[in-house]
Each structure stands twice: as structure tokens, then as C-alpha cells.
Amino acid sequence: MVELVLFVVFAAAALFGAVTMVWARNPVYSAMGLMLSMFSVAVFYVSNGAHFIAAVQVIIYAGAVMTLFLFVIMLIGVDKAETRTENLPLQRPAALGLIALFGAGVVVAGRSAWVTGRTVSPGSPIDGSIEEVGGELFNNWLLPFEITALLLIIAAAGAIALAFFRDDEEGDA
Amino acid sequence: MIVNQFLVLAALLFSIGIYGVLVRRNAVLVLLSIELMLTAVNINLVAFGQYLQDALVSGQVFALFVITVAAAEVGIGLAIVILIFRNRSSANVDELDLLKW
Amino acid sequence: MVFLSLSFWREAGGAMNVNYLSVAPELILTVAVVLLLMIDVQWKPGYRWWGIAAALGFAGAIAASVMQWVGHRGEDAAEYFRGMIATDGFSAFAGILIFPIAAMALMTAWPLVRSLGRRGAEFVVLVMIAAAGAHLMAAASNLVMLFIALEVFSISLYVLAGFTRARADADEAALKYFLLGALASAIFLYGIALVFAATGTTSITGIATFLGNELLFRPGILLAGIALLVVGLGFKVSAAPFHVWAPDVYQGAPGGVTGFLAASAKIAGFAAAARVLTVALDARIEDWAPAIGVIAAVSIVVGTLLAIAQTDLKRMLAYSSVAHAGFILTALVGGAAGVADMWFYVATYAVQVVAAFGVAAVVSGPQQGPAPLADYAGLSTRSPGLALALGLMMLAMGGIPLTAGFVGKAAVFSAALDADYLWLVVLALVAAVAGLFFYLRVVVLMYMQPAEGSGSVPVPLGARIVLVVAAVVTVLAGVVPWPLLRWLGEALPG
Numbered sequence: 073m074v075e076l077v078l079f080v081v082f083a084a085a086a087l088f089g090a091v092t093m094v095w096a097r098n099p100v101y102s103a104m105g106l107m108l109s110m111f112s113v114a115v116f117y118v119s120n121g122a123h124f125i126a127a128v129q130v131i132i133y134a135g136a137v138m139t140l141f142l143f144v145i146m147l148i149g150v151d152k153a154e155t156r157t158e159n160l161p162l163q164r165p166a167a168l169g170l171i172a173l174f175g176a177g178v179v180v181a182g183r184s185a186w187v188t189g190r191t192v193s194p195g196s197p198i199d200g201s202i203e204e205v206g207g208e209l210f211n212n213w214l215l216p217f218e219i220t221a222l223l224l225i226i227a228a229a230g231a232i233a234l235a236f237f238r239d240d241e242e243g244d245a
Numbered sequence: 246m247i248v249n250q251f252l253v254l255a256a257l258l259f260s261i262g263i264y265g266v267l268v269r270r271n272a273v274l275v276l277l278s279i280e281l282m283l284t285a286v287n288i289n290l291v292a293f294g295q296y297l298q299d300a301l302v303s304g305q306v307f308a309l310f311v312i313t314v315a316a317a318e319v320g321i322g323l324a325i326v327i328l329i330f331r332n333r334s335s336a337n338v339d340e341l342d343l344l345k346w
Numbered sequence: 347m348v349f350l351s352l353s354f355w356r357e358a359g360g361a362m363n364v365n366y367l368s369v370a371p372e373l374i375l376t377v378a379v380v381l382l383l384m385i386d387v388q389w390k391p392g393y394r395w396w397g398i399a400a401a402l403g404f405a406g407a408i409a410a411s412v413m414q415w416v417g418h419r420g421e422d423a424a425e426y427f428r429g430m431i432a433t434d435g436f437s438a439f440a441g442i443l444i445f446p447i448a449a450m451a452l453m454t455a456w457p458l459v460r461s462l463g464r465r466g467a468e469f470v471v472l473v474m475i476a477a478a479g480a481h482l483m484a485a486a487s488n489l490v491m492l493f494i495a496l497e498v499f500s501i502s503l504y505v506l507a508g509f510t511r512a513r514a515d516a517d518e519a520a521l522k523y524f525l526l527g528a529l530a531s532a533i534f535l536y537g538i539a540l541v542f543a544a545t546g547t548t549s550i551t552g553i554a555t556f557l558g559n560e561l562l563f564r565p566g567i568l569l570a571g572i573a574l575l576v577v578g579l580g581f582k583v584s585a586a587p588f589h590v591w592a593p594d595v596y597q598g599a600p601g602g603v604t605g606f607l608a609a610s611a612k613i614a615g616f617a618a619a620a621r622v623l624t625v626a627l628d629a630r631i632e633d634w635a636p637a638i639g640v641i642a643a644v645s646i647v648v649g650t651l652l653a654i655a656q657t658d659l660k661r662m663l664a665y666s667s668v669a670h671a672g673f674i675l676t677a678l679v680g681g682a683a684g685v686a687d688m689w690f691y692v693a694t695y696a697v698q699v700v701a702a703f704g705v706a707a708v709v710s711g712p713q714q715g716p717a718p719l720a721d722y723a724g725l726s727t728r729s730p731g732l733a734l735a736l737g738l739m740m741l742a743m744g745g746i747p748l749t750a751g752f753v754g755k756a757a758v759f760s761a762a763l764d765a766d767y768l769w770l771v772v773l774a775l776v777a778a779v780a781g782l783f784f785y786l787r788v789v790v791l792m793y794m795q796p797a798e799g800s801g802s803v804p805v806p807l808g809a810r811i812v813l814v815v816a817a818v819v820t821v822l823a824g825v826v827p828w829p830l831l832r833w834l835g836e837a838l839p840g
Contacts, residue, residue, distance in 0.1 A: 090258050093278070099271060106281060116291070120291045125305050141277065141319070144273060144326060171264050200302070205309070209306055213306050215427040215491065223314065226317065226502050227316075229383070233468035234321070234325060234505060272521060272525065282536070293543040297543075304542070307538075314493070314531075318497070318531075322528065325505075332512075
């Protein structure tokens with residue numbers, strides 16, 4: 073019962089945040105809306121036993137990444153309202169139509185079965201503590217973990233190459 | 246019933262994200278919408294992992310990787326947005342019309 | 347390869363099965379990348395050092411791939427790192443293909459690298475990491491691994507597309523590529539999550555075992571997952587109707603980058619598609635093969651029709667690459683039986699497209715995005731060698747006999763015929779004939795129109811080597827395709 077109440081409250085909050093993000097004219101409100109969604113989603117992680125992921129979600133995602141977003145929004149001065157006149161009149165209805173189609177697909181898939189196959193043995197809920205996740209991460213998932221190092225090299229080198237302007241720039245600039 | 250509610254919520258959030266990508270014109274907001282889609286996927290992964298009683302914690306570890314990838318993606322995406330802004334003082338996707346077929 | 351494999355044992359008793367040969371290409375490239383960056387920061391030796399580091403990295407990666415090929419061709423996949431990576435003929439061949447292609451692309455892009463000043467180091471690094479990511483996509487035997495490899499590969503390409511910075515259309519290409527690519531990644535990810543929900547595992551062989559043993563009565567989630575996976579991969583290989591980014595990106599990106607963008611995306615995307623579809627989802631071929639057939643048909647028709655209307659060489663090649671994506675998908679409707687034919691087409695097309703964009707980089711300038719067809723009028727008098735190379739590539743892409751393009755088309759059509767997709771083959775044949783129009787138009791333009799500009803076009807050494815190699819490969823694979831076809835029979839995913 074407690075779980076249901078928690079779910080309803082935070083699902084409503086997550087959806088409200090998401091809709092705010094899509095509808096708000098001011099980009100800062102959009103970012104705040106997404107932040108609300110992120111926090112609410114972290115609650116679901118906890119209710120599913122993923123304590124570590126919940127912490128990461130709040131610290132990295134809602135914290136660092138969204139702060140970066142806010143910085144850029146302020147930096148490039150888009151914290152002003154966006155006009156709503158649409159150059160492509162068909163785009164909005166088309167988008168809604170696509171969403172409806174996707175929703176219908178989800179419902180059809182759900183009718184036939186939400187989750188198929190794999191028989192589930194009722195057991196103790198899985199443990200999402202740091203020890204457990206860390207143990208798995210550095211044993212079974214070692215290689216993907218190492219490959220994310222490459223990803224970070226790209227992110228660093230790429231961001232410098234694109235957005236860092238040296239004074240002694242040769243060639244273009 | 247323990248998992249269906251999360252799937253519906255994730256599908257809803259994912260749809261809202263797609264809608265945002267399609268109708269918002271500011272590149273930063275498109276990027277925000279994509280982040281929402283990734284979050285929706287993470288709800289799925291964590292909920293499925295719990296439902297399947299997955300001994301490998303695949304769902305949770307995968308969600309961790311998704312968050313890492315999303316952070317790297319955001320870094321590059323915002324760098325590109327800033328670059329565009331330097332060159333033409335605007336980050337509206339609609340105004341990107343130099344290339345047409 | 348016993349001498350290279352080391353096994354660590356966990357207390358619990360399971361083998362970590364670390365195998366350094368299985369990741370040797372990535373290891374070597376990463377070491378080269380780190381050395382390049384570190385020495386560049388410390389001593390600033392300039393572009394010569396970048397060239398040396400890149401050459402060493404690619405040479406090492408190719409050598410490692412050849413060793414994998416010698417040890418694993420034609421065998422079942424050997425999985426390492428707890429089932430994260432598979433070493434088999436398939437992944438080894440992907441390495442033998444992707445690393446030389448990346449090296450060739452870097453050679454044609456060398457004038458661009460030199461014009462970038464200090465930022466050239468980052469350019470070289472991104473090409474090397476993208477190549478490593480592309481190979482990992484072909485070798486990944488777990489969907490998590492595949493997703494991360496896909497992101498390593500794609501994010502490098504987003505940056506490369508906008509690398510010149512000064513031109514507004516290049517930034518625009520980068521932003522379009524980034525936003526649509528990130529959207530495609532999110533969709534692909536949702537697909538992985540649904541497949542994980544349906545089968546309870548993300549391991550590719552695990553999914554195959556599960557689907558082979560269990561009869562699913564209500565496969566709704568699985569089918570939705572497969573559909574989203576196909577959409578995500580369709581984006582990456584620019585198959586219609588998910589191709590909208592390709593023309594803008596190919597036209598806007600700097601000339602030196604486009605060849606790598608086009609070729610590596612095809613190789614990596616189709617390698618991943620082949621492993622996911624024909625290994626993991628083999629038991630579900632009745633569900634995905636018709637969808638692949640429809641996407642192939644739409645790609646061929648849309649790509650061919652829109653290519654005819656173009657007045658820019660790079661844009662025309664972009665639409666032609668959509669059509670080629672369709673031709674390649676034609677091989678996959680046959681499932682595992684079509685993988686060798688797919689490889690042949692992908693390999694020969696990758697060589698052709700690198701060479702064709704290489705010519706565009708020389709004629710229209712390595713920094714430039716647009717390459718209007720008017721630039722190519724009378725090219726045969728200004729630079730006979732370039733005209734010959736571009737003409738040969740056009741004929742090969744059009745599928746003229748005695749070129750690799752003809753053999754490739756014949757191979758994919760026979761694969762589709764074996765799978766009883768007659769309608770698709772007929773449609774593709776008609777489109778291939780119609781496609782000759784715009785390929786031959788370029789040849790006519792180069793040889794039968796008077797030159798507008800005057801003076802010869804100087805060809806840099808790197809581009810010259812690449813064009814000669816590409817021409818030799820294209821003709822050889824067209825005249826004597828049998829050795830390659832026989833080898834490809836051993837380059838199947840296990």
C-alpha cells in the first residue's frame with residue numbers, strides 16, 4: 073500500500089516534470105522540469121532495490137549534468153521565451169500522431185504480454201548496494217567498463233577540439 | 246502488477262521525450278528531451294532487473310553505463326551547441342537551413 | 347593463440363577468461379592514441395609525429411586482426427571477458443576491413459589535418475578511436491557491450507563532422523548528425539531494454555539459446571524490442587526512411603571526413619546488424635526478415651530517385667549510399683546464409699566510397715563541404731588520373747560488369763533469391779538500372795564537357811596512394827572475386 077502511494081505520487085511528479093520540460097517557454101523552466109523528473113525517477117530506483125543507481129542518478133544526473141545544462145542555457149542566453157509560431161504547420165500534429173501510434177503499439181504489446189518468457193522464481197529482492205554492483209561491475213562487466221574510458225577520452229578531446237579557441241590558432245578559426 | 250506500472254510510466258516518459266525532440270526548436274531543449282528518453286529506458290532496465298531477479302544485476306549495471314554514456318553525450322552535444330551559437334548567435338534548429346535537398 | 351591468453355580466476359570459481367588477443371586491436375590503438383596525445387602535449391612534434399603514431403597504431407591493429415583471422419576463421423565464436431566479446435572469423439574480418447579503410451580515409455584527409463593547426467592531433471585521435479569502436483561493434487557479443495561500442499563510434503563521428511568549425515554548414519551538419527544520432531541511440535537502447543525484458547539476458551548467445559529453446563506464446567515485448575533495434579540500426583546505416591540526416595551530414599561535413607563517415611558507418615552498422623539479427627534473433631527470422639525486406643525496398647527506391655535529382659556530388663553520393671544500404675539489406679533477408687554476400691558488398695562498397703569522397707576532397711577542397719557537380723566538368727583534361735579514379739568508382743557503384751560492384755550486386759541478389767524474395771530482387775534490379783543514369787552522368791560530365799576552371803588539380807601523395815589501391819581492389823574483386831568470396835565463407839558470426 074505504501075509502495076502504491078509512493079508510486080502514484082512520484083509518477084505524477086515525474087510526468088508533471090516531463091510535461092513541464094516539453095511545454096515551458098522558458099528553457100530554464102524546462103531544465104527544472106527535467107530535474108524534477110530525475111529526482112522522482114530516483115525514488116523508483118530505490119523502490120526497486122537499486123540504491124547505488126539512485127545515488128548516482130541524483131549526484132551525477134540531476135546534479136552535475138543538469139547543472140551543465142543550466143550553465144549552457146545561461147551562457148548562450150536562451151533564457152528567453154521561444155516564439156510558438158510554427159514554420160512547419162504539419163509538424164506538431166504529425167508528432168502527436170506518432171506518439172499516438174507508439175502508445176497504441178505499447179498497449180498492443182501490453183495486451184499480448186508485458187513480460188514474456190523467462191520464468192521468474194520468487195526469491196529475495198536483488199541487492200543494489202555498492203558492494204554488489206561494484207563486484208559485478210569489476211568482474212562480469214570489466215570490459216565495457218574499460219571501454220567507457222575510451223568514451224571519456226572522446227568526450228574530453230572532442231569538447232576541446234570543438235569549443236576551445238586558442239589565441240595562437242593557425243589554419244581556421 | 247509489480248512491474249507493469251513502471252513499464253507504462255517509462256513508455257509515457259519516452260513518448261513525451263520523442264514529442265519534445267520533434268516539436269522543440271531550441272537545440273538545448275532537444276537534447277534535454279533525449280535525456281528524458283534515456284531516463285525512461287533506465288526505469289525499464291532497473292524494473293526489469295528487479296522483476297527478473299537477475300543475479301548478474303545486468304539491469305542496474307546497464308543503467309549505470311547508460312548514465313555514463315549520457316554524460317559523455319551531453320558534453321559533446323553542448324560543445325556543438327556552443328560552437329553553433331558562436332557562429333550564428335542562435336541555437337534554433339529551425340534556422341539551420343543552409344543544407345537543403 | 348595460447349601464448350597470448352591469460353586467465354584470472356575469481357574466488358567464486360568462474361573464469362574471467364581474459365584474452366588479450368581478442369581486444370588486441372583496441373589495445374594497440376588506445377596505446378597509440380595515448381602516446382600521440384601525451385607526446386604531442388609535451389614536445390609538440392607536429393603532424394609528422396601524428397602520422398607516425400597513427401600509422402603504427404593502424405599497422406598494429408591490422409596485424410592483430412590478421413592474427414585473429416588466422417586463429418579463428420571459420421570456427422565458432424570464442425567468447426572472452428565473461429561473454430562480452432566474441433572472437434571469430436566475423437570480428438576478425440571486420441578488423442581487417444575497418445582498420446585499412448580508416449587508414450585510407452586518414453590519408454585522404456591528411457591535407458585537412460595539416461590545415462587544422464594544433465587541433466589536428468585531436469582529429470587523428472578521433473579517427474583512431476572511432477575505428478576501434480567500429481571494430482568493437484562487430485565483435486561485441488553482449489548488447490550492453492554493443493551499445494557502448496556504438497556510442498564510442500558515433501560520438502567520435504559527431505565531432506569529426508563539425509571539425510572545421512569555421513564553416514556554418516559544417517556545424518549544422520554536426521548538430522543534425524548529433525541530435526538524430528542521439529535519438530537513434532535512445533531508440534536502440536529502448537529496444538535493448540525490451541529484448542532484455544523478454545529474454546532475461548543481454549548476452550547475444552544467451553538470447554539465441556533462450557529463443558531457440560522456449561516457445562513464446564505472447565511475444566509482444568520481444569517484437570517491439572526487435573522493431574526498435576532495427577530502427578536504431580537503420581539510422582546508423584542510413585537506410586530509408588531513417589536516412590534524413592545522411593545528405594545534410596555528407597554535404598556539410600568537411601570533404602576529408604566524409605569518406606570515413608560513410609564507409610565506417612556502413613561497415614560497423616551492418617556488422618552489428620548481422621550479429622544481432624542472424625545470431626541473437628535467428629529463431630525469430632520470420633518476424634524480422636519481412637521488415638528488413640521492406641526497409642531494403644524503400645531505401646533502394648528513395649535513394650535512387652532522390653540521387654537523380656542532385657546537383658552536388660557529395661549529396662548525390664549520400665543518396666546513393668541510402669540506395670546501397672538497401673542493396674546490402676537485401677542480402678540480410680536470407681538470414682545467416684546471406685552474411686558472406688553482405689560482407690562482400692560492404693567491403694567493396696566501403697573501398698569505393700572512401701575513394702569517391704577522396705576525389706571530392708581533392709577537387710573541391712578538404713575543408714569544403716559542398717562539391718557542386720559543375721566542379722567536375724571536364725575533369726579528364728584537368729586531371730586525367732582523378733577523372734579515371736572517380737569514373738571507375740562510379741561504374742563500380744553502378745554495378746558495371748568486371749567491377750566489384752557487379753559481383754556484389756549479383757551476390758546479394760542471389761542471397762535474396764535463395765530466401766524467396768523475388769519481388770525485392772526485381773525491384774532492386776530495376777532501381778540498379780535506373781541508378782546507372784546518375785553514375786554515368788558524372789562520367790559523361792568529366793569526359794565529354796569542356797573544363798570550366800583551368801589548370802591541373804594537384805593530387806596529394808596520400809590521396810594518390812589511396813586512389814590507386816582502391817582502383818586495384820575494385821577491379822581485382824570484380825575480375826577474380828572467388829578468393830575473396832571463399833574467405834568470406836569463413837567470416838561468419840558464430
